[in-house]
Amino acid sequence: MAGYRVPHPDKPHIAHHARRQTIAARLVGVALLWSLVAVMAFVADRAVPRQHLPWKKLTLVDPVGAATRVKAARAGADPAACRAVLAAGGIAYAEAPASTQSWCVVKDAVRITSGMAPLKPADAQMTCKQALAVALWERQVVQPAAFAELDQAVVGIDHYGSYSCRRIYGQDEGPVSEHALANALDVAGFRLADGTTISVLNDWKDPGPRGRFLRKVRDGGCKVFLTVLSPDYNAEHANHLHMDMGGWPKCS
Ligand SMILES: [Zn+2]
Numbered sequence: 001m002a003g004y005r006v007p008h009p010d011k012p013h014i015a016h017h018a019r020r021q022t023i024a025a026r027l028v029g030v031a032l033l034w035s036l037v038a039v040m041a042f043v044a045d046r047a048v049p050r051q052h053l054p055w056k057k058l059t060l061v062d063p064v065g066a067a068t069r070v071k072a073a074r075a076g077a078d079p080a081a082c083r084a085v086l087a088a089g090g091i092a093y094a095e096a097p098a099s100t101q102s103w104c105v106v107k108d109a110v111r112i113t114s115g116m117a118p119l120k121p122a123d124a125q126m127t128c129k130q131a132l133a134v135a136l137w138e139r140q141v142v143q144p145a146a147f148a149e150l151d152q153a154v155v156g157i158d159h160y161g162s163y164s165c166r167r168i169y170g171q172d173e174g175p176v177s178e179h180a181l182a183n184a185l186d187v188a189g190f191r192l193a194d195g196t197t198i199s200v201l202n203d204w205k206d207p208g209p210r211g212r213f214l215r216k217v218r219d220g221g222c223k224v225f226l227t228v229l230s231p232d233y234n235a236e237h238a239n240h241l242h243m244d245m246g247g248w249p250k251c252s
Pocket residue numbers: 179184185186241242243
């Protein structure tokens with residue numbers, strides 16, 4: 001027939017055939033790889049605790065894990081989701097008034113009213129994101145550390161303030177502090193059930209249980225908050241732990 005050529009078993013034909021086989025093998029390889037990924041994700045979803053899985057919702061019930069900080073930041077960014085996590089965890093809160101004072105713009109702020117060891121003073125206005133991190137830290141870091149090291153509960157958390165319209169270290173110029181956005185808390189110490197107190201200033205270097213407790217709440221705080229600064233960071237923090245949910249991740 002005119003125009004019809006019988007394919008010869010020559011080199012171009014073999015090369016074409018081999019190329020088709022290579023493509024098929026690659027497709028099978030990719031399919032196998034994706035199947036493996038799907039199986040691993042399925043197994044992880046069932047077997048790995050929720051606190052290590054970023055796609056699972058944050059709760060105040062789960063211990064602190066590898067994905068807690070990511071989940072806290074994500075839940076905190078959504079005002080409704082943030083309040084839902086607080087409410088589901090038994091944390092009562094009151095809405096705090098918004099502030100548009102100079103560059104200290106505060107929106108989405110709350111005050112925790114019950115459900116955790118009370119903050120002292122109680123009037124601590126915080127973004128919902130920061131309040132969520134504080135509640136999570138109190139429940140899953142502070143109380144377990146207190147029982148492990150001191151054999152009792154923490155019944156109050158002393159602080160130097162959350163919201164304050166100022167720049168970093170109170171300077172006239174320079175970066176705006178996370179405190180100016182109600183996105184931080186300066187923790188000064190802890191009141192224990194037996195009536196004694198633990199202070200960052202006096203007990204940070206204690207080699208015994210009191211110091212170990214403080215260092216545990218700092219280290220655990222680093223898995224919840226974005227930034228935690230302790231007396232180890234600099235002399236400005238000799239008497240408090242600065243904990244915030246803004247800026248860059250830093251743990252010292
Ligand atoms: Zn601070």
